[in-house]
Every structure is written in structure tokens, then in C-alpha cells.
Amino acid sequence: MSGRVLVVDDNKVIRQLIRVNLELEGFEVVTAADGAECLEVVHRVSPDMVTLDVMMPRLDGLRTAARLRSDPRTSGLPVAIISACTQYEVETGLAAGVDAFLAKPFEPAELIRVVRQLLLHREAPPSADGSREPGRAGSSRG
Secondary structure, three states: OOOEEEEEOOOHHHHHHHHHHHHHOOOEEEEEOOHHHHHHHHHHHOOOEEEEOOOOOOOOHHHHHHHHHHOOOOOOOOEEEEEOOOHHHHHHHHHHOOOEEEEOOOOHHHHHHHHHHHHHHHHOOOOOOOOOOOOOOOEEOO
16 A cells, blocks of 8 residues: 655654654655644645644644645545544544544554555545544544
């Protein structure tokens, strides 16, 4: 399986960690340092999915997810939060349309599992009611 993943995290080390692990599995990776940069590049790079940290300068991950969902061009784009999430952030993320959560610190195998599952879900036909069932793809919450 391959695909283009937009990785958004203000921590350069985390961005590189995610990038390397995904590239080793054959994914193409584009990175952004915060939500504002994500929104600037998402249409240019046309990713197959986005990973977001929650706590970032300028525009946090939850507000970025909500903006991606409200834009018709990105409303169906799978979004995973990769962060040390509180229960409030998980609930807020689900309300914003986040598809999966992965708690930091994470195991590389779990990262790959979540990304593959979201990309497979994106390729699958929608359910009878057309919904995407947010949160279905993996909720490793911490």
C-alpha cells in the first residue's frame, strides 16, 4: 500500500520520526509545522490523509481538523490525531470529525496500522447512509 501523508506537528523531531517510519513502509510524506501551514499546503500537495498534533502554535490540531472538515475540497480526507490527548480533546476531536487517535508516545507499528486502516477506509465505498463513522479506525487514547 502506498499513499501521500501530510504530517503536521510543531516538533521537528516528531515530524521526522513519523516521516521516517512512514517512508520505510512506502508512503510519500509531506510535512507542515502547524495547522496554519497545513491549510496552506493541503490543496497543493493533495494528500491521501493528514496526521495532526493537538498542541501547536498559530492553529492547533483540533481547529485544523474542523477547518479541513468544513472545506468541501478536504471534507472527506482522513484525519488522525497523534498526540498525548486528554478525554476532552478526544471528544472535541470526534465532534470535529477526526477519524482516529494515536497516543504519544506511540509504537511505530501502531502508527503504520492506523495510517493503513485510514487509507483502506478511504478507498472503501461509503456505508449505506454515506457516513464515514469517525473514530472507527483506531482509538489508541492516552
